[in-house]
Amino acid sequence: MSDTDRTPTGGPSEEETAGKGPVIRDKRRIDPETGQPRQAADPQPTVPEDAGAVPGEQSGPGDAGEAGGQDDPHPDAQLAAERLEEMRRMQAEFVNFRNRTQRERETDRTRATGAVVEAMLPLLDDIHSAREHGDLEEGTPFAAIADKLEATLGRFGVERTGFVGEPFDPTVHEALMHLPADGPGVELPEGATEMTVVQVMQPGFKIGDQVVRAARVAVADPS
Template identity: 60%
Template sequence: MTDTTGAGGPQDHESDGPTGPVIRDKRRIDPETGQVRDVSAEQVQETAAEQVAGGDNAFGGGVGDALPGGEQDPSGAPQATSGTPVDGGRSADDLHPDTVVAADRLEDLRRLQAEYVNYKRRVDRDRVRDREAGTTTVVEALLPVLDDLHMAKEHGELTEGPLLAIADKLETTLGRFGVERLGAVGETFDPAVHEALMHLPEADLPEGATETTIVQVMQPGFKVGDRVVRAARVAVADPA
């Protein structure tokens, strides 16, 4: 058991007298002779134990004190803080105002570019649709004329002459605008573009026909692009 005295350090009642702080000279060079002292293994171990007990290390502090920012994650890697250098050695708090403004303008430019691309696609789609709608209106207005020309051809009245040339030019002009005639003798019947008005079981079919086939066209049909203006009105027959 030890206690303190008024005259000095702690006193051990089991010893002969008071004991004070123990001073050990651990200098490797003797200050009097200038020679290197011999250090025993026991002294080296004792010094190392004292350093571990006192928290001494090579950094003179905690591991975090030797890392940038003074912080580290559980893996031991330093974490970036507001003062930690980032890209180009500059911290996140040191960005120039012009850099922030430039980033905002770049984002605005990208947004405007995306809006323009979408607008252009929409305009192109609407342009094709409007063109087809206008052509469809013209074809619907010309249906009576086209029907009369078809009937004249069926009765052999348009075999020659200027009227035949006019009829051919009209059909060629409509073809340049995407107008397509529907219905022809020998075609396979398609309910999507044909309207069967009669069924003729005794009609002659083309050689090799295996499906319901058109044998007579009463009114030709027309379509513009994918839109059917009028289905062809036909008579059909089935193969035997």
């Protein structure tokens, strides 16, 4: 047997043993000392590429697509969300329409009532003058008619403005005269500190915040 057949397997390479002597590789299958066949070296176990994977689970390009598909909403769920959003939008539009309609209705009612009160101003002025002169004494038929008329207007939100002793308010009063505090017939409320109504020539009327006519009054300043 040649020297090349005597090189033991698994020994150092020729490059590693360069300069250290010849290298003998023994490739004989029969051991010369025992005469028994030599056992082949156990090959190194190979580790499968998916050894770290959990049994029953496989990863691949298709898994990413399946995972991504779970995030996509179901067509029925998406349709239900769209219908819900549409219903909410319609409900908000209906609420706005209802509120706007109510405001317009109140405005129209106030405007119509104001037109009626303006047409009745001469009659209301006559009632006021009759009371000032004592012609509408309590218990007389005309006094009862005047009270019913004013009560009816009150049910529609009509309020009378302009009373002796109340502070002057330019939004509901029109001052026709300015009288001295110590003048004849001028009586100021006790403790008055601002311009005060001391005489009412014509009463005023308002409906809510809308002034139909300002009260025409005489005022006086406390001394």
